[in-house]
Amino acid sequence: MTASLYSAKLKYSGAVAEEYVGKREEAPTWVWEQEQVAAWARSRPAGSSVLDVPFGTGRYVPVYRAAGLKVRGCDISADMIAVARRELGEAFGDCCVEVADAEDMRHLADGEVDAVLCSRFIQWLPSLDIVDRILAEFARVADDELFLQLRIPSGAAPRANPLGARVRRALASPGAAVGRVLRRLRRDPSTDWTIHIHPEPEVLARARAHGWVLAAVSEECPSRPGLRFYRLRKG
Numbered sequence: 502m503t504a505s506l507y508s509a510k511l512k513y514s515g516a517v518a519e520e521y522v523g524k525r526e527e528a529p530t531w532v533w534e535q536e537q538v539a540a541w542a543r544s545r546p547a548g549s550s551v552l553d554v555p556f557g558t559g560r561y562v563p564v565y566r567a568a569g570l571k572v573r574g575c576d577i578s579a580d581m582i583a584v585a586r587r588e589l590g591e592a593f594g595d596c597c598v599e600v601a602d603a604e605d606m607r608h609l610a611d612g613e614v615d616a617v618l619c620s621r622f623i624q625w626l627p628s629l630d631i632v633d634r635i636l637a638e639f640a641r642v643a644d645d646e647l648f649l650q651l652r653i654p655s656g657a658a659p660r661a662n663p664l665g666a667r668v669r670r671a672l673a674s675p676g677a678a679v680g681r682v683l684r685r686l687r688r689d690p691s692t693d694w695t696i697h698i699h700p701e702p703e704v705l706a707r708a709r710a711h712g713w714v715l716a717a718v719s720e721e722c723p724s725r726p727g728l729r730f731y732r733l734r735k736g
């Protein structure tokens with residue numbers, strides 16, 4: 502792990518990892534992301550490779566395989582990768598997945614993969630310096646293309662978490678609610694869901710400085726204002 506430390510590096514472990522897919526897979530945003538990535542994967546040359554960072558639970562592996570892509574992945578959380586191994590079964594064995602920090606993927610040689618895909622990540626990074634380091638690593642390891650998801654400020658909606666919903670959730674599961682409060686008091690990283698909305702021009706300027714040229718931008722996610730995928734190619 503590099504010197505920088507932030508909650509996203511620590512919080513996807515234990516129960517957060519175990520519950521990751523179940524809490525999200527029915528949500529419209531998750532479904533929209535699956536469709537966006539499937540369309541992108543089908544547009545890539547069959548037989549080419551994709552590095553999914555952060556790999557998480559390997560949610561996109563079925564669509565990569567359907568498109569005939571070779572899959573690599575890396576994630577800092579061994580627990581998320583363990584969930585991926587369990588969920589994907591045999592398909593996991595065809596992927597090459599490593600526990601690694603996206604800021605420093607020294608296990609990968611320059612240009613070792615054709616493309617990098619990055620979803621649900623940049624908004625968890627607390628500074629543009631870290632974003633910059635990661636975009637540089639993507640440029641080093643990928644030969645051709647980056648499919649990058651960003652949440653941009655314009656129209657970004659505040660997280661909906663009304664008091665009534667929180668109270669109903671606590672009453673439905675009081676033990677879990679007490680656990681959450683105790684973790685919050687201990688300032689456990691699993692309770693930190695602060696989103697860092699980095700301005701789009703700043704991120705794209707840093708990408709450009711590392712050789713990534715914007716080729717296309719997706720439509721905005723209908724269920725999550727400000728969420729888009731950016732297709733960048735080596736200039």
Ligand SMILES: C[S@@+](CC[C@H](N)C(=O)[O-])C[C@H]1O[C@@H](n2cnc3c(N)ncnc32)[C@H](O)[C@@H]1O
Pocket residue numbers: 509510511513554555556557558560575576577578581601602603604619620621622
């Ligand atoms: C919100 S999840 C996204 C997972 C997956 N990309 C998806 O779309 O579902 C964020 C992931 O980032 C991983 N992560 C956080 N910091 C990381 C870092 N510096 N390097 C690699 N993975 C990291 C976490 O372990 C977690 O699996």
